[in-house]
Amino acid sequence: MKFTNKYVFLASLCGVMIFTANSGYADEAAWKNSYQLEATGKYIDAIKAIEQTPTTSFDAELKFLRQGWLYYLMGSYDESIRDYRLAIERNKNSVDARLGVTLPLLVLKRWREAEQNARGALSISPNSYTALLRLAIALEGQHDWANLEKTAAIMVAVYPSDATSFVYLARAYAWLNKKNEAVSAYAAVLTRYPGHLEAKAYLEKK
Amino acid sequence: MKNILNLLKNISFVTSLILLSHIALASPLYLNIAASATKGIYVNSQLRSNFVENEVTISNEYLDDGGLLVGYGQTFVGMKDTSFNITQQHRFASGRINFWPDILEGRLTLRLDGHKINNNDFTSDTDGVIIGAPQISWLANDTSLYIDLGYANSKYHNNLNVNQFTSTIGFGFNRNIDWIQLRSYQIRGLNSARASGKSSTSGLDAKWTHYFLTSASFIPSVVTMGAWVGERIYAVDMDSMSVANLADLGIASASLLLSWELRHWANFTVLAGKSRFRDVALVNDYTLNLAYINFTLKW
Numbered sequence: 001m002k003f004t005n006k007y008v009f010l011a012s013l014c015g016v017m018i019f020t021a022n023s024g025y026a027d028e029a030a031w032k033n034s035y036q037l038e039a040t041g042k043y044i045d046a047i048k049a050i051e052q053t054p055t056t057s058f059d060a061e062l063k064f065l066r067q068g069w070l071y072y073l074m075g076s077y078d079e080s081i082r083d084y085r086l087a088i089e090r091n092k093n094s095v096d097a098r099l100g101v102t103l104p105l106l107v108l109k110r111w112r113e114a115e116q117n118a119r120g121a122l123s124i125s126p127n128s129y130t131a132l133l134r135l136a137i138a139l140e141g142q143h144d145w146a147n148l149e150k151t152a153a154i155m156v157a158v159y160p161s162d163a164t165s166f167v168y169l170a171r172a173y174a175w176l177n178k179k180n181e182a183v184s185a186y187a188a189v190l191t192r193y194p195g196h197l198e199a200k201a202y203l204e205k206k
Numbered sequence: 207m208k209n210i211l212n213l214l215k216n217i218s219f220v221t222s223l224i225l226l227s228h229i230a231l232a233s234p235l236y237l238n239i240a241a242s243a244t245k246g247i248y249v250n251s252q253l254r255s256n257f258v259e260n261e262v263t264i265s266n267e268y269l270d271d272g273g274l275l276v277g278y279g280q281t282f283v284g285m286k287d288t289s290f291n292i293t294q295q296h297r298f299a300s301g302r303i304n305f306w307p308d309i310l311e312g313r314l315t316l317r318l319d320g321h322k323i324n325n326n327d328f329t330s331d332t333d334g335v336i337i338g339a340p341q342i343s344w345l346a347n348d349t350s351l352y353i354d355l356g357y358a359n360s361k362y363h364n365n366l367n368v369n370q371f372t373s374t375i376g377f378g379f380n381r382n383i384d385w386i387q388l389r390s391y392q393i394r395g396l397n398s399a400r401a402s403g404k405s406s407t408s409g410l411d412a413k414w415t416h417y418f419l420t421s422a423s424f425i426p427s428v429v430t431m432g433a434w435v436g437e438r439i440y441a442v443d444m445d446s447m448s449v450a451n452l453a454d455l456g457i458a459s460a461s462l463l464l465s466w467e468l469r470h471w472a473n474f475t476v477l478a479g480k481s482r483f484r485d486v487a488l489v490n491d492y493t494l495n496l497a498y499i500n501f502t503l504k505w
Binding site: 110119146147175 | 232269271306347421423467
């Protein structure tokens with residue numbers, strides 16, 4: 001009986017070790033190290049700290065998200081896009097991944113794909129401020145003033161205290177030659193952000 | 207304050223109507239259809255009177271990754287002796303794919319164009335032309351610098367095979383509101399009996415583009431002034447997707463292009479140009495004055 005209990009105990013211990021390895025608890029130190037290295041600007045080392053995370057593990061998605069962010073911080077935008085896309089493949093409902101990939105796409109002026117991903121994030125999380133803002137930037141990059149007006153109109157309706165939303169609305173109105181509406185929108189910017197340079201410059205010209 | 211309140215009321219009403227429809231995912235495919243017409247008058251030419259060209263292109267792009275363009279053009283060249291009038295069909299296609307490798311800190315584009323030209327030239331010298339033209343280009347991420355290298359091989363009947371090498375540099379200034387492009391054309395391997403006595407030609411094409419940041423509808427969004435110095439014959443222009451298979455030796459040109467962004471989905475462009483040519487065999491220098499209009503729709 002003692003002999004049997006000993007082997008049952010050893011088998012159980014092995015099972016616990018396997019479970020904890022797959023659950024990521026054994027990697028807590030690696031993740032902590034990665035966050036600390038990021039805080040000191042050592043982005044490539046922060047990536048290396050978590051690169052042993054198995055692609056089959058529960059935390060693989062988080063690893064791709066984190067690598068996407070760190071590569072973006074390093075200016076390695078193509079690598080960043082690759083990792084965010086891997087995160088999207090793993091989890092099509094990930095707002096994090098769809099918003100994350102818009103960052104390197106916008107830097108590269110890949111406006112259309114940035115627009116696609118921002119809209120994808122909004123289909124999962126309607127009225128997300130970050131998604132609306134990234135969509136507005138992508139539409140402005142394409143000079144799509146009509147759709148920028150629509151997007152900014154949603155932003156100011158849902159976030160009426162936000163100055164940036166009114167800035168994008170004002171820009172759309174200005175480019176669409178809706179001068180009175182542009183004046184009103186830029187005036188709204190100044191009540192939310194007194195001294196806003198762009199708003200003051202436009203209103204001083206009128 | 208009253209204006210702001212009214213603005214907010216209008217926005218809330220409109221927002222409730224458009225929210226759901228606006229959030230829908232846009233298609234990743236972008237379609238352009240363009241139609242253009244060119245009219246030219248020859249001045250002091252012993253052989254030519256005028257020409258008219260009409261062209262249609264359809265292009266499809268997948269997000270920012272690249273795309274395919276196909277086009278068809280018809281040209282009519284009126285000769286002084288009308289029995290030698292030329293009617294020509296030009297079929298062409300262009301494919302491009304974009305990459306953004308981090309090491310290059312910019313966009314790398316691989317492009318391949320093809321042209322097929324048929325006409326009723328009784329000598330067949332300018333008929334049955336087949337052209338292949340690859341190009342590799344790089345645009346900096348901040349769009350302040352552009353470089354390309356191009357090659358075009360044109361096969362004509364009756365012992366003429368034209369090799370064209372182009373190299374281009376483009377750079378922006380004034381916060382990229384202004385753009386200068388310089389393109390060198392080196393045309394080699396010419397059969398001098400078919401090329402105005404030339405075995406090779408060299409020249410430089412220069413363009414200055416200014417982008418107007420204004421919403422005033424009467425002011426064009428883009429103005430481009432172009433000029434050519436040097437010599438070129440049988441040139442393939444990858445910007446305009448045109449082939450000078452019917453032209454004599456080009457020795458100078460100047461052009462002015464104005465383009466209006468009527469809406470996000472519609473562009474209107476006009477161009478006026480003047481080019482000098484030399485017919486070496488007839489010792490005849492002449493001028494071509496041309497006007498061009500283009501209308502483009504985008505989805």
